[in-house]
Structure formats: structure tokens, C-alpha cells
Amino acid sequence: MIQVDTGVQHTLKERLKEIFGYSQFRGEQEAIINSIMGGNNTFVIMPTGAGKSLCYQLPAITTEGIAIVISPLIALMKNQVDQLNAFGINAQFLNSTLNKAEINKVKKDALDGTLKLLYIAPESLTKEENLDFLQRANISFVAVDEAHCISEWGHDFRPEYRRIRGIIDNINPDLPLIALTATATPKVQQDIVKNLRMEEAAMFKTSFNRKNLYYEIRPKLADVNKQLIKYIKNNKGKSGIIYCLSRKTVEEVANLLNVNDVKALPYHAGLDSSTRMHNQDAFLNEEADVIVATIAFGMGIDKPDVRFVIHYDAPKSLEGYYQETGRAGRDGLEGNCVMFYCIDDIQKLEKFNKDKSVTERDNARHLLNEMVAYANLGACRRRQLLSYFGEYMEKDCGFCDNCIKPTQRIRIQDEAVLVLKAIDQTDERFDGDHIADLITATDNIYVTSYEHNKLEMYGAGKYKDEEEGEEYGVEFWRSMIRQLVILGFLGKDPENFGVLKMTDKGKKYIKDPYPITISKDHTFDENENHKSNE
Numbered sequence: 083m084i085q086v087d088t089g090v091q092h093t094l095k096e097r098l099k100e101i102f103g104y105s106q107f108r109g110e111q112e113a114i115i116n117s118i119m120g121g122n123n124t125f126v127i128m129p130t131g132a133g134k135s136l137c138y139q140l141p142a143i144t145t146e147g148i149a150i151v152i153s154p155l156i157a158l159m160k161n162q163v164d165q166l167n168a169f170g171i172n173a174q175f176l177n178s179t180l181n182k183a184e185i186n187k188v189k190k191d192a193l194d195g196t197l198k199l200l201y202i203a204p205e206s207l208t209k210e211e212n213l214d215f216l217q218r219a220n221i222s223f224v225a226v227d228e229a230h231c232i233s234e235w236g237h238d239f240r241p242e243y244r245r246i247r248g249i250i251d252n253i254n255p256d257l258p259l260i261a262l263t264a265t266a267t268p269k270v271q272q273d274i275v276k277n278l279r280m281e282e283a284a285m286f287k288t289s290f291n292r293k294n295l296y297y298e299i300r301p302k303l304a305d306v307n308k309q310l311i312k313y314i315k316n317n318k319g320k321s322g323i324i325y326c327l328s329r330k331t332v333e334e335v336a337n338l339l340n341v342n343d344v345k346a347l348p349y350h351a352g353l354d355s356s357t358r359m360h361n362q363d364a365f366l367n368e369e370a371d372v373i374v375a376t377i378a379f380g381m382g383i384d385k386p387d388v389r390f391v392i393h394y395d396a397p398k399s400l401e402g403y404y405q406e407t408g409r410a411g412r413d414g415l416e417g418n419c420v421m422f423y424c425i426d427d428i429q430k431l432e433k434f435n436k437d438k439s440v441t442e443r444d445n446a447r448h449l450l451n452e453m454v455a456y457a458n459l460g461a462c463r464r465r466q467l468l469s470y471f472g473e474y475m476e477k478d479c480g481f482c483d484n485c486i487k488p489t490q491r492i493r494i495q496d497e498a499v500l501v502l503k504a505i506d507q508t509d510e511r512f513d514g515d516h517i518a519d520l521i522t523a524t525d526n527i528y529v530t531s532y533e534h535n536k537l538e539m540y541g542a543g544k545y546k547d548e549e550e551g552e553e554y555g556v557e558f559w560r561s562m563i564r565q566l567v568i569l570g571f572l573g574k575d576p577e578n579f580g581v582l583k584m585t586d587k588g589k590k591y592i593k594d595p596y597p598i599t600i601s602k603d604h605t606f607d608e609n610e611n612h613k614s615n616e
């Protein structure tokens with residue numbers, strides 16, 4: 083147990099009111115706080131805005147000693163420290179922006195025991211002189227914020243994050259840990275647990291479903307600017323964010339809107355900090371309706387009534403997409419998420435990866451492929467997104483573009499059995515592309531080297547649909563396999579990227595199949611009238 087600080091035992095709820103002025107805990111906050119205060123390793127996966135910070139801030143304040151908060155971004159750290167100080171709590175940070183005297187002051191406060199929360203960047207954590215100081219401090223627990231930075235498979239890998247466990251071991255291996263993240267696919271989750279050695283941790287995962295958000299993808303054609311202006315005019319006076327890939331596009335789109343009488347301001351890292359601050363404030367105070375931004379915008383921004391988020395360019399990953407669209411409709415009311423998508427933009431993103439290391443490039447490509455599949459698949463968007471984050475939805479949502487305007491539906495049964503059998507008989511060790519190649523007898527050295535060309539299902543899917551007169555090509559099978567995952571007949575192996583596993587539902591299906599309906603893919607990638615900006 084962690085030592086409780088006060089002489090009188092206050093209930094947690096009283097402390098919540100007293101310190102933060104909130105009268106209720108949100109969701110599982112109280113259970114999470116009890117878990118870490120009970121000295122248990124605790125793993126929290128909750129979407130952005132759910133209130134994760136409070137889960138370590140409140141216990142840090144109400145227990146003896148200092149809580150160490152490891153956080154990847156200096157701006158984020160500063161934000162939180164400012165907020166806590168405003169509540170009258172002694173929180174400080176230790177990072178590369180401080181001078182010697184400031185560092186000494188922080189350390190003194192920490193050793194005096196007046197400091198309650200110490201925010202620290204992983205780079206600072208690994209410094210020799212800080213290690214010595216941390217060993218002398220009275221630490222209550224360690225919070226690892228943005229824990230997905232640990233995983234190479236995440237969208238924001240930070241090598242320094244992988245050293246955290248070793249350093250904690252050097253300070254005190256028994257310190258309770260709380261890891262928090264808003265984006266963890268099952269694979270990333272597993273990586274975090276392993277790397278921090280938190281196998282026994284109490285898990286708190288809330289649903290990623292944002293019911294009030296409407297997801298829509300439109301082909302990005304030559305008339306994209308016209309569409310954009312029309313969209314914004316139809317939503318006149320509402321607050322919205324438009325995400326673009328480059329600073330240049332941000333400026334162009336902001337200008338375009340301005341000349342069309344829309345109050346829009348740009349935001350990107352190339353602007354000086356006073357302009358950035360000014361534009362952000364103008365958006366928050368509703369002097370500007372629209373902010374046109376790179377992904378530099380949004381961290382720590384808590385505007386509840388953003389009514390739409392537009393992706394003018396496709397994001398690099400579904401993690402990014404989820405986070406950025408998640409800034410719409412925080413108040414639970416209307417939130418529209420529109421992405422303009424074309425394959426040229428994807429190819430441009432691929433080019434950015436050219437100079438990366440092999441592992442980084444592979445990972446970036448995987449993340450991007452998932453994005454492309456999401457854009458193209460005709461299945462319910464919400465089911466796709468939630469499936470990506472390891473959540474299963476029983477039914478289509480009825481509130482996304484694919485639900486409202488379905489693509490052509492296809493009834494399958496034997497085809498599904500064929501896929502499931504192929505996965506079963508290859509011992510659940512391969513990904514969807516391999517299985518699709520196997521079924522269609524597509525040239526692939528791996529299929530032959532594993533002697534999968536000797537299996538009965540080799541080439542068994544290469545036939546024509548009699549009604550349509552169309553051949554079921556490899557793309558058809560890939561799409562179908564993805565949909566079988568979303569429908570719960572298959573799962574993904576958290577240990578190996580893309581490797582498919584049978585679920586109980588899938589095993590039962592082979593023995594007792596029934597007709598199921600899947601959706602035809604969109605034909606966005608075949609459209610030749612793309613609009614791609616530089």
C-alpha cells in the first residue's frame with residue numbers, strides 16, 4: 083500500500099471536489115485510482131479526452147512522496163504543470179529547457195518533499211546525474227504517459243521509452259507503475275506490457291466508440307476545393323478543423339477559404355509561436371470558425387464544440403485518424419468527420435518513408451496499408467475502426483457513410499469456409515495477403531517454399547462469379563479476409579503483425595456454415611480524376 087498523506091482520511095470523492103472542483107468521477111477513474119493507490123501496476127487504455135491525467139494526478143497529490151510522470155512532449159508537460167499549479171498543486175518538470183539553477187531548484191523541492199508531481203522526459207530520465215537524485219527521492223509511483231511510445235508498432239515510437247523499465251529497476255524495482263495511452267492496438271498493448279514487465283497489471287480499457295461521430299470518406303477529385311468550400315458554407319458559423327499534410331497546403335487552403343469569406347486561420351510549426359498562439363486562441367474564442375492545420379495542432383486542445391474535422395489529405399495511420407477525428411464533438415453533440423482520399427496522396431506519404439531505417443519503413447508501411455484498407459473497404463467504418471483497436475462490434479453502426487449508402491453487397495458462404503480452412507490448415511501462421519495468394523494461386527515464393535501449393539485449397543478461389551461474370555481476383559479475397567476479421571470469424575495475432583488466428587466463431591463456422599454478407603470495396607483507387615496537391 084502507498085502511504086496516505088493526510089491525517090484525516092478523506093474519501094477520494096471529497097478530494098476530487100476539494101482539489102479539482104469536480105463532483106463526480108468519470109467512467110473508471112475511481113477504480114483506476116484505487117488500483118494504483120493499492121500499489122498495483124495499472125494499465126489504462128482510454129480514448130483522448132476521457133480523463134486519463136486525473137488517474138495519476140489525484141493519487142499523486144493524496145499520497146506521500148512524489149509521483150514521477152514520464153511524458154514525451156515538453157509542450158504537454160508544460161501544459162499540465164501550468165494547470166496543476168493553477169489548482170495550487172506543486173508540480174514541476176525536468177527537461178532540457180531548464181537551466182542549471184532551475185534544475186537545482188526542482189531537485190531541492192523534490193528532496194524536501196514539497197513537490198507532488200515531477201514531470202520528466204525520458205531523455206532526462208536516463209541521465210546519470212538525474213538517476214542519482216531519483217534514487218534519493220521519496221517516490222510514490224511512476225506514471226508512464228503516452229505509453230504507446232514504447233512500441234515500434236505504434237505511430238509514435240520513442241527509443242528512449244524502451245529504457246524506462248531498466249531505469250525504474252535502478253531506482254527501485256518495486257515502485258508501482260501506471261501506464262496510460264489513448265491508442266493501443268492489441269499488438270502495441272502487448273509490447274507495452276512486456277517491455278514494462280506489467281504482465282500482472284490491472285487492466286482498464288474503455289470503449290473507443292465515439293457514437294456521436296459520423297465518419298465519411300470522399301474520393302479526392304479535381305473539384306476537392308469546390309467540395310470543401312461548399313461543405314464549409316453549409317456548416318456556416320460552426321467550428322471545424324481541417325488537417326493538411328504540409329505547411330504549404332495549410333497556407334493554401336486557409337487562403338482559399340479566406341477569399342471565399344470563411345473566417346479561417348492557419349496553424350503549423352513553421353509559424354512563429356506568437357502567431358500560433360494567436361490563431362489557436364482566436365479559434366478557441368470563436369473569432370475564427372475554422373483552423374487549417376498540420377497535425378501539430380490539437381495536442382492538449384480541449385474545445386468541446388468542434389462540429390467537424392476534415393482530412394484534406396489522408397493521415398499516416400488509423401491511430402492518427404482516430405485521434406484527429408476525435409477532436410470533433412467532445413461535448414457529445416454533432417461531430418462530422420470527412421476525409422478526402424486518393425491513392426496519389428498515399429504514394430506521397432510512402433515517399434516520405436524512403437529515408438527511414440528498414441524497421442521504421444516497414445512499420446510505416448503497415449500503418450499506411452491499414453489506412454488505405456480503411457478508406458477502400460465498403461464495411462461499416464465504425465466496425466473497422468473499433469476492430470483495429472481490438473474491439474468487436476456486434477452490428478453495423480447505421481451512422482457512417484458505408485452504413486447510410488452501402489456499396490454492393492455480396493453473399494458468401496463457401497468462400498468464407500475456404501478462407502477459414504486455409505488459415506486453419508496453415509497453422510494460423512500467415513497474414514491475409516499470403517492466404518489470398520494461396521487461394522488464388524498467385525505467384526508468391528513464400529507460398530511455394532512452405533509447400534502451400536500442395537494444399538487442396540491452392541488456387542481453389544480462382545473462379546468466376548456466374549451472375550456477375552467477374553473473376554474473384556486476389557483483391558476480392560484480401561477484402562473478404564479483412565471483413566471476416568471485422569465480423570469476428572478471425573482475429574489478429576498480437577505477437578506477429580498481420581498474422582491471422584481462428585476465433586471460436588470461425589472454428590464453429592467451418593463445421594456449420596451459413597450465408598453471410600460482405601460489402602464490395604469502393605473504387606476510389608481506380609479513379610483517374612485525382613486531385614493531389616504538393
Ligand code: ADP
Nearest residue numbers: 104106107108129130131132133134135136384
Ligand atoms: P486524456 O488525458 O484522457 O486525453 P484529460 O486528462 O486531458 O484526458 O482530460 C480531459 C478533460 O476532462 C480535462 O479538461 C479534464 O480536466 C476533464 N476531466 C477529467 N476528469 C474529470 C471529471 N471527473 N469530471 C469533470 N471533468 C474531468
Ligand code: ZN
Nearest residue numbers: 462479482485
Ligand atoms: Zn457504420
